[in-house]
Amino acid sequence: MSLYIASLNSGSNGNCYYVGNHQDAVLVDAGISCRETERRMKRLGLSMQKVRAIFVSHEHSDHINGITVLSKKYHLPVYITPATLQNSGLRLEHHLVASFKAYEPTTIGEIEISAFPKFHDAAHAHSFVVTYSDVTVGVFTDIGVPCNHLTDHFSKCHAAILETNYDEDMLKNGRYPFHLKRRISGGLGHLSNKQALEVFLEHRPQFMSHLLLGHLSQDNNKPELVYELFSKHANGTEIVVASRYEETAVYHITGSRVLEKMPLNAPVEKGQFQYSLF
Secondary structure, three states, rough: OOOOEEEEEOOOOOOEEEEEEOOOOOEEEEEOHHHHHHHHHHHHHHHHHHHHEEEEOOOOOOOOOOHHHHHHHOOOOEOEEEEEHHHHHHOOOHHHOOOOOEEEEEEOOOEEEEEEOOOOOOOEEEEEEEEOOOOOEEOOOOOOOOOOOHHHOOOOOEEEEEOOOOHHHHHOOOOOOOHHHHHHHHHHHOOEEEHHHHHHHHHHOOOEEEEEEOOOOEEEEEEEHHHHHHHOOOOOOEEEOOOOOOOOOOEEHHHHOOOOOOOOOOOEEEEEEEHHHO
């Protein structure tokens, strides 16, 4: 029993994450265009025919821009809370709108998706964990503070996508106006490198095989900084920095500490870290 995960894009220009088994998959957010989503999945050897639903974390444009077209073209149900839908401006076909509630698992084929609330400046923001048999993957981005909900779910994950949005010194000394700096770091914005590292060091389970670090700020972070910071504490967990410009490889999460990259249908392999892409 295993899951496959990939980041199709991760950053303020668009977020989209693929999680699935051999038969069924879901997208968590779809903030890049339908066409670009298709292109990236094709390069990875992933099939849109296996995607059964889109789960929406919150209504910010970098998480929803591609949803309307994707949903209509592939007849995909969109799992979204009423408050998020109301604030999103999405115009979805009525029969393709589905709702979810925190802590109440939704079953899609043989996989199970559970949501929990998070601190973020959105109407009704949630994070997700996806489980198939005894394997669990978490998608944790756009989080103002690492609350108990986050750390509890993180501690149960065999793999996770975790936000490392900004370096505290770069944000403090950078060009952003004060009000934006306060929004980012004020408890309803994003996780810093330091906050994310604390989550990793204090709550990582021994069986976590992969950690994908995502939603890096273009102005207030550096991929090489994030990779160096986490890799020296990896202790057997494979560290991957997700790009804001292209997809990662597909990672095969088996529930063991065997580190594998086993893409479906033999997709093109990509390096886990490429400086030139950022």
